[in-house]
Amino acid sequence: MTPFTRLSGIAAPLPVANVDTDQIVPKQFLKTIERTGLAGALFYDWRFDEAGQPMPGFVLDTPPYDKAVVLVAGDNFGCGSSREHAPWALLDFGIRCVVSTSFADIFYNNCINNGLLPITLGEADVAALLADAAQGLVFTIDLQNRTISCGGVVRTFEIEPAIRDKLLAGLDMIGETLARAEDIAAIEGKLERAMPWQPHIKREVVC
Amino acid sequence: MAAAKTLYDKIWAAHAAPFDAAGESLLYIDFHLLHEISTPQAFAGLRAAGRTVRRPGRALALFDHNIPTERQADGLDAISDPVARIQLEALRNNAAAAGIEAFQIGDPRNGIVHVVGPEQGRTQPGMTIVCGDSHTSTHGAFGALAHGIGTSEVEHVLATQTLRTRKSRNMRVRFEGEAPAGVTAKDFALALIAKIGTGGGTGAVIEYAGEAVRALSMEGRMTLCNMTIEAGARAGLIAPDETTFAYLKDRPAAPKGGDWDAAVAYWRTLCSDDDAVFDQEIVIDVAALKPLLTWGTSPEQVIAIDGQVPDPRDIADPVRRASAERALDYMGLEPGQPIAGTPIQRVFIGSCTNSRIEDLRAAAAVIDGRHVAEGVNAMVVPGSGLVKRQAESEGLDRVFLQAGFEWREPGCSMCLGMNPDRLAPGERSASTSNRNFEGRQGRGGRTHLMSPAMAAAAAVTGHLVDVRAHASAEGAAA
């Protein structure tokens, strides 16, 4: 995973609440067996008509936002389906940070697992950043210091230290967990003794 | 004395070990459901890193999201879309290579992941269950801690049989009172989402309690837990009881003999202590509920069937007002118009929310000799091959077919429209599924979510209609 340290660039404003992952990547793009190549799928139904022709006016197709690296969105961003294609498509488009007043749980985790930074701020701050984004101001994000700056204003955001470290280091989570094989074996053994009737255990013991 | 625990606390304590000082835990996963959409990249990731599946026996692979609902006996040859076929083949091959059991396309045991797990008795109280699908919350109906995960997490579970996660908040929702005729578990779910919003449960695990929940069948409990994710919560839970045990007894993967007694004895301990503290508690009086449905493009945009479409001008919050205006425009509705009487063109009875035998019985009871209205296309998609068989043995297929419904083979179908079943632009549908997002059931399609009985009543009248005013309302609500 690519480490996330500092990010600087244009932010696109999307003042819509409850943007669900069906909007971020519509179903027809979920048949892929790859993680890449989804930039064109991002917000597809808002950007292209039924014949696949571009519909003018959507923020991410309107310069300078076609080069956006940050998205500032309304409350409860990423709700709905667990499809990880949503952060994959955002990243493929070039967006590495989303700012909102809140994120849906699964989407949040999916972002972290792909090196995309979700920043949660209060309503007033998000409203101000939406206005800054609409003016085309440059945003600078410093994850080490937990700051987002633009137009001369520096705001600090909260993020779990463990999550910050993970993003900063671009860690291979699975490798890290596998290094704790003894801990895994301990819980596994405890559970198998506590619930020996579980169907999977029965089957594995038999064969 | 140990502090009082909630049901969630108990399952968590049995499965979690601290991972780091910052509060992250390793959560051991008992059962992992796989389907074709959210797994190919996970297996590819494992292969690229030279890793193996730790416990293949704890996983089960099913084919549901992408498959056509016709000609399934042909197996993969039923799939004409080459891209979909590659994805389905990938799951078949990945499961076989890893030694993971799979119910193939055309196997009557195959169906929607969240229908099959419980039906096979694989979903059991006290388990942790995950799947790369947000409606994994369904399995919470059995007192299992079950939630959706993304593809990177699928890969993590395959490799380590654990998740790295942190504990959620405890929230309890009590449904009290007795549900009036025509009010079902679907209405309980819609009432809750309308009350707390689609972000209302964020960061929480919801335990459903109260006499109205106790009175629900397992099918109803699954419907309720299924839509927990639409309230933004991580998972929904219901403490197991006699209803749960009766449902599980003698299912293929349920414990047998002495194991059964030991299991039930353990399952009986799975309830919140009387003095357990919840971070948040909500009470809903179901006696005051009416049959509900959605009017907009978010599951929180809910009204009663005898109500009027809201006026965005009455909404103070500017972002919410803008969302409501956009939804009205998309749905082709006017503020203040009575929702009943709105003509529909399609009816979809299916999805992991409402495609179980009881749902099909409720819908069939409303039809009662009538015919689908002219100009309406109505479809029933059973949740699994076994649900389909059961319905056929009860003659429900004939009720639907004689009424002019299409009787399909199992799958997700028009719930998300990845297969050929989908709405045309502007078409309005009465649907028993769980999401009414823009374009969810087909680009430009207009979805109203409701219970199976309400959807069946809409099919035979040709418009959104109050099932209580319908001649068979009594039978439908039973």
Ligand code: SF4
């Ligand atoms: S029926 Fe719909 S909601 Fe359920 S698993 Fe399938 S696509 Fe997801």
